[in-house]
Amino acid sequence: xxxxxxxxxxxxxxxxxxxxxxxxxxxxxLGFDVVILDPEENSPAGRVSRGQxxxxxxxxxxxxxxxxxxxVVTFEFENVPAASVETLAGAGALVAPxxxxxxxxxxxxxxxxxxxxxxxxxxxxxQVDTVEDLVAGLERLGVPALLKTRxxxxxxxGQVWIRNVSEAADAFAAIGERPAILEAKAAFKRELSVIAxxxxxxxxxxxxxxxxxxxxxVLSTTLAPARVDAKTAARAIEIAEAILDGLxxxxxxxxxxxxxxxxxxxxxxxxxxxHNTGHWTQDGCVCDQFEQHxxxxxxWPLGPxxxxxxxxxxxxxxxxxxxxxxxxxxxDARLHLYGKTDARPGRKMAHxxxxxxxx
Amino acid sequence: xxxxxxxxxxxxxxxxxxxxxxxxxxxxxLGFDVVILDPEENSPAGRVSRGQxxxxxxxxxxxxxxxxxxxVVTFEFENVPAASVETLAGAGALVAPxxxxxxxxxxxxxxxxxxxxxxxxxxxxxQVDTVEDLVAGLERLGVPALLKTRxxxxxxxGQVWIRNVSEAADAFAAIGERPAILEAKAAFKRELSVIAxxxxxxxxxxxxxxxxxxxxxVLSTTLAPARVDAKTAARAIEIAEAILDGLxxxxxxxxxxxxxxxxxxxxxxxxxxxHNTGHWTQDGCVCDQFEQHxxxxxxWPLGPxxxxxxxxxxxxxxxxxxxxxxxxxxxDARLHLYGKTDARPGRKMAHxxxxxxxx
Numbered sequence: 001x002x003x004x005x006x007x008x009x010x011x012x013x014x015x016x017x018x019x020x021x022x023x024x025x026x027x028x029x030l031g032f033d034v035v036i037l038d039p040e041e042n043s044p045a046g047r048v049s050r051g052q053x054x055x056x057x058x059x060x061x062x063x064x065x066x067x068x069x070x071x072v073v074t075f076e077f078e079n080v081p082a083a084s085v086e087t088l089a090g091a092g093a094l095v096a097p098x099x100x101x102x103x104x105x106x107x108x109x110x111x112x113x114x115x116x117x118x119x120x121x122x123x124x125x126x127q128v129d130t131v132e133d134l135v136a137g138l139e140r141l142g143v144p145a146l147l148k149t150r151x152x153x154x155x156x157x158g159q160v161w162i163r164n165v166s167e168a169a170d171a172f173a174a175i176g177e178r179p180a181i182l183e184a185k186a187a188f189k190r191e192l193s194v195i196a197x198x199x200x201x202x203x204x205x206x207x208x209x210x211x212x213x214x215x216x217x218v219l220s221t222t223l224a225p226a227r228v229d230a231k232t233a234a235r236a237i238e239i240a241e242a243i244l245d246g247l248x249x250x251x252x253x254x255x256x257x258x259x260x261x262x263x264x265x266x267x268x269x270x271x272x273x274x275h276n277t278g279h280w281t282q283d284g285c286v287c288d289q290f291e292q293h294x295x296x297x298x299x300w301p302l303g304p305x306x307x308x309x310x311x312x313x314x315x316x317x318x319x320x321x322x323x324x325x326x327x328x329x330x331x332d333a334r335l336h337l338y339g340k341t342d343a344r345p346g347r348k349m350a351h352x353x354x355x356x357x358x359x
Numbered sequence: 360x361x362x363x364x365x366x367x368x369x370x371x372x373x374x375x376x377x378x379x380x381x382x383x384x385x386x387x388x389l390g391f392d393v394v395i396l397d398p399e400e401n402s403p404a405g406r407v408s409r410g411q412x413x414x415x416x417x418x419x420x421x422x423x424x425x426x427x428x429x430x431v432v433t434f435e436f437e438n439v440p441a442a443s444v445e446t447l448a449g450a451g452a453l454v455a456p457x458x459x460x461x462x463x464x465x466x467x468x469x470x471x472x473x474x475x476x477x478x479x480x481x482x483x484x485x486q487v488d489t490v491e492d493l494v495a496g497l498e499r500l501g502v503p504a505l506l507k508t509r510x511x512x513x514x515x516x517g518q519v520w521i522r523n524v525s526e527a528a529d530a531f532a533a534i535g536e537r538p539a540i541l542e543a544k545a546a547f548k549r550e551l552s553v554i555a556x557x558x559x560x561x562x563x564x565x566x567x568x569x570x571x572x573x574x575x576x577v578l579s580t581t582l583a584p585a586r587v588d589a590k591t592a593a594r595a596i597e598i599a600e601a602i603l604d605g606l607x608x609x610x611x612x613x614x615x616x617x618x619x620x621x622x623x624x625x626x627x628x629x630x631x632x633x634h635n636t637g638h639w640t641q642d643g644c645v646c647d648q649f650e651q652h653x654x655x656x657x658x659w660p661l662g663p664x665x666x667x668x669x670x671x672x673x674x675x676x677x678x679x680x681x682x683x684x685x686x687x688x689x690x691d692a693r694l695h696l697y698g699k700t701d702a703r704p705g706r707k708m709a710h711x712x713x714x715x716x717x718x
Binding site for chain 2: 004006007008021024025028029030031032033042047048049050283286287295300301303304308309321324325328329331332334335336337338339341350355358
């Protein structure tokens with residue numbers, strides 16, 4: 001299929017959660033049809049899309065069907081098996097972002113090695129395959145240090161802080177003695193993130209920075225545009241461009257940053273997809289991260305990224321969604337509900353963007 | 360079902376065109392499920408909704424099913440048969456707007472009689488059932504005057520200008536000798552419209568005025584907020600409130616106005632639904648007319664109506680939609696494509712909102 005994809009083309013999305021749902025809504029605004037692949041029937045995204053294939057993400061038949069009906073296939077999560085990407089591409093679909101971006105983001109050692117290679121500095125780290133590796137790493141990096149599984153784990157899962165070398169064996173056991181990474185602690189003042197996009201033509205668009213606050217390892221709020229000096233803003237753009245170009249990336253990426261002050265930023269991690277810390281763009285920018293991602297993967301020109309409003313985004317987890325009626329009555333609160341019925345504790349049910357004023 | 364309807368409730372929409380599509384997108388943003396009733400398979404709205412019932416709008420079985428699965432049913436057009444509304448209500452669904460609003464807007468004589476009764480002045484008019492009525496009307500109202508069928512007809516269809524009494528019989532024949540209305544010509548400076556909403560609790564919210572330009576009887580552009588003096592703005596709000604209260608209305612209404620200058624406004628016609636001249640609110644207001652309609656019919660508090668940006672909305676008719684690639688490259692142009700495949704001449708395919716600056 002020649003790019004740009006014309007309206008009426010079909011976009012396939014692996015994953016039917018809230019990110020898939022908001023991607024689908026953005027795609028339909030641009031006249032695209034959307035087909036979701038998700039094992040859960042009537043997924044949040046499936047309910048607002050032309051169709052849903054109900055199957056596992058690694059089901060070869062389902063992937064072949066999705067690849068055949070789609071002009072481009074994208075993802076709402078990074079842990080897409082390489083074999084799935086091959087099956088999709090084999091069925092004739094463009095896949096964006098591509099396999100390099102996915103495989104890089106799936107392994108924390110590969111990711112950090114790549115980041116430092118392109119000048120997007122991270123904390124010091126050590127590859128950990130044995131308790132001996134872990135002890136050596138703790139001696140080199142000092143304590144406290146953070147032990148994480150190399151693969152999977154998000155929202156604070158699969159990771160443990162080590163405060164003393166004597167805890168090494170217990171900590172390694174706690175993460176299942178899986179291949180791991182040990183990360184030095186960053187003396188950061190605050191956590192920022194930058195949402196950026198790259199098109200098929202190599203053009204890059206970068207949104208203003210967001211300032212993020214977590215609770216129990218899960219994003220709680222984003223304030224954006226974050227108040228930053230010019231040096232920090234310029235450095236964030238530099239980092240985003242280095243990563244996007246280094247991965248020959250297509251689509252929107254989320255880059256989590258540690259702000260060390262004086263314009264020094266370390267990259268915490270990258271997410272090769274639309275990102276929770278970019279939800280503020282829905283009400284702060286004329287072209288939000290979801291439309292931007294669709295534009296990028298469809299070969300359309302990237303949209304503008306300037307903010308017209310200052311936004312505080314708050315995640316509504318579990319039964320916090322029960323506040324919907326009060327929030328609906330707040331004139332400056334824009335509600336985004338995901339259509340999930342089961343408000344399990346900690347589950348992302350909705351978010352609210354509060355308009356704080358003009359940007 | 361008690362109001363406000365909680366997220367997860369189902370909204371039924373009669374009509375699967377672009378208005379139904381944008382209503383469905385707004386509803387899903389608030390966590391509602393949507394079911395469309397439309398005779399065309401895979402309608403623009405059906406493709407972004409949880410489900411579609413493919414049947415005629417007056418099919419009693421289809422209406423009963425829609426009424427049963429929906430907590431509230433609404434419409435994207437005004438020509439809903441009274442019997443359909445009864446069937447829906449009989450199946451247990453709330454119907455909004457209600458039968459009074461629909462029946463009033465369906466008959467131009469009833470509509471104008473109602474409008475004048477509530478102080479929302481219109482041009483002089485005459486009811487026409489025979490050529491004799493028409494001749495008498497022309498003598499009373501003068502020429503030129505506009506002959507329209509009482510029912511149906513939109514975008515300039517089913518109407519004819521009469522410039523001489525001698526044309527009466529031909530004109531009446533041209534509209535099929537159907538029950539008609541003869542309208543005096545208004546000496547207006549420009550055409551405005553006001554989009555307003557009323558909730559179940561009687562609260563009213565009114566958007567800033569739009570200035571409309573038509574070509575061949577079809578809306579071409581809306582510029583909003585229109586530049587108007589305080590007296591005109593106040594009068595528009597007064598008119599909207601009188602109409603909404605007079606109809607005990609629930610939902611969004613579009614009111615087309617003739618601006619005679621010096622704060623004098625005549626009502627041209629009302630549309631008991633979201634309205635093409637309100638599309639600018641998608642990119643000019645934080646709560647657009649589609650979300651506002653969903654809020655109103657679901658018993659939620661109405662959202663804010665202030666404009667944060669000045670917008671020029673342009674309809675893309677027929678093959679004008681082929682400009683999508685150039686428009687996508689304009690940084691201040693926000694594209695809204697309807698997912699229609701057949702770009703017949705004059706068919707509404709998309710619209711573009713150009714952000715002209717801050718409001």
